[in-house]
Amino acid sequence: MIRLFTAYCVVLSLFSGVINAQQSIYRYHINLKEVVNDQVEVSLLTPSLSKNQAIFHFPSTIPGTYATEDYGRFIAGFEAKDVEGKNLIVQKKGNNSFVIENAQKLHSVSYKVEDSFDAKVKKDKIFEPAGTNIEAEKNFVMNNSGFFGFFEGMENLPFELSFTKPTDLYGATAMTQLEYTPNLQKMYAKNYHELVDSPVLFAAADTVSFRINSTHVLLAVYDEAGRKEMAKEIYGEMKNSMEAIAKFLPTLPVKNYAFLIYIADLSAVGNALNGGGSLVEKVSVLKHLIGKGFGALEHGTSSFYYMPELGMKDYEVKKQMKDVAIHEFMHIITPLGLHSQHIGNFDYVNPIMSKHLWLYEGITEYFAGLIQVQGGLISEDKYFSDLLVSKIKAGEKFPATKMSMTEMSTHVLEKKYKKQYIHVYDRGAVLGFLLDAEIIRLTKGQKTLKEVVLSLRSQYGSNKSFNEESFIQEFVGEVHPDLQQFFNTYIQGRSEWDLKKGFETIGIEYEKNKVVLEPKDPASKKENDIALTGSIIQIGDEKTITKVGKKEWAGLNVKDKIQAGAYQKAFKDAKGNYLPEGETAQYPIIRDGKEALIPVKVSYTHRKHSPYIKNKSEKTPSQQKYYNRWIGNGEE
16 A cells, blocks of 8 residues: 555655645644654645734534534634744634734744543533544544644635654555655645544554455544554455445446544453453443544545444444445545535535535435445344334434424534434434335336436535525425325424335335244343343444353354344244244354354244334235336336
8 A cells, every 4th residue: 555655656746746836825844753641743835824813723624524613722822923933823613723913924824733542521522433533653543623723714725634653653644645765744725624524543554455346445443552563354345335335326427436444452441341340340341432422424535434343253334344444435425426516615614514414424325335235244033023123113202293304403503403413313214215215106117216316416516505495395306296195294394204104105004013923033131031241332233142041942052153133034934924833943153162062942922023124025016026126126
């Protein structure tokens, strides 16, 4: 990877010379070798200023976070100097702004940055994937909104970043590279929007690169526990995810893409949850989780991940990355490629939130699930019985009769609405499914939600914004006039959803509550006399048997490892039907560190499902046609 960028830098050397001849440019420098009290100093040779007074800003928030960050809280010792090194008068204004007098004399600015990862703040804590970390000689997480500011009205000038760095650290980024040597790395962004959109992860090089069709993908990892070659461990899942995306989209919309992954070491938490230590010790280690924001943040040609690793035998991060990575990459479609003026012309100082989170996050999360089922990463049954069921259960907690999705989105920075934001990922995704089914029904199978969104994206793209107020009408115009009722009811209106109608369209049985006779689950504490490793945070599906009672019926032993829901596949015949009661099935476990199959006699019980979702084996001709369009098997 280093060699690739070194070769690339030769090509860019002429470009760098052009930049250096310009006066209207921000030239930043940070010496990453000099870390004092968990801070680094940032110096800036400023662009030319003509006004007597200038305001230097750090962002209040950034695109994709839908929360107040106030990065200026982490800036100290701000100084402005003229060409002779004399201090100019500076006054801080609010959390994020510095007012500089006699600004026409301004030559340089300097300040110290404290990272946000370990900051002792209670209010408006920065979500780690949008945050910063400074750990001398080990890693620097550079979401650039936390390190670099801009002058009011001068966001569109170019930025040149110069990093003096330890020899063994490499800055992985999707940003344009100007120069690379063992001790120096220079980067370029055409404006502040591109700078914020291009995070950098400085760490010892742990990278893997691969190609999916015509797209070059970089995977860069920093692991707190110091495990080597984690990029190779994660590579398989990431490649499968990208291949599924490539199958879903006509073409991948970028030539280069970078996944930047920071793995937090939570092995102490994992050990505690696995049965080691007293209750007091478990509570103590769980304090490490308080305030942590695990997840990811999307960018135009990259995404940044802050992921937990509990130190189990099989790395949990691999299991988590499949769904999360697909979601973040698909943000290239929306909002990065389809957005309103509130995102296209983002105001970092006084942000105005868009009403279309239903599109930016809800539809993106729906597509992330649809890609997995269409790409063969999960089965159709698992999609309905697990993924959609869990999202319906969570989405029903949204106060739909008190606020609409567009209301919540518009006011998401306000406390009342902010706490409902999480429902864009569950209720929003289910609404995406219902919208897809309705589009298929209204067009008699001629169009799907994916095709409508891609059509609109082709009309706009990353550099052209749609109108915030008229977009829904425009969306409806792509489909059928009757689609407006869907938006009036579920997106702009305050109504509960009619799930049965949407599922029925494509031949899926839905009941809010239903009792069904099904095989008992050997891995269920309710249905078998066992105790399992519990988890306040559930990461992965693997559980360990910690206790076996007298009424245990499946032949499980203490320390056996089992997969939640494994019976759903193990207890079925070749046609996908559950085996009759009393018949013996081969149940997969891990015993003494080795994979094994144990014989288990199938036993049935009445189980209540809330909700109950099942793919109908017999569909009407129209249902079969629409289902085929939904699953991606053509029009008929």
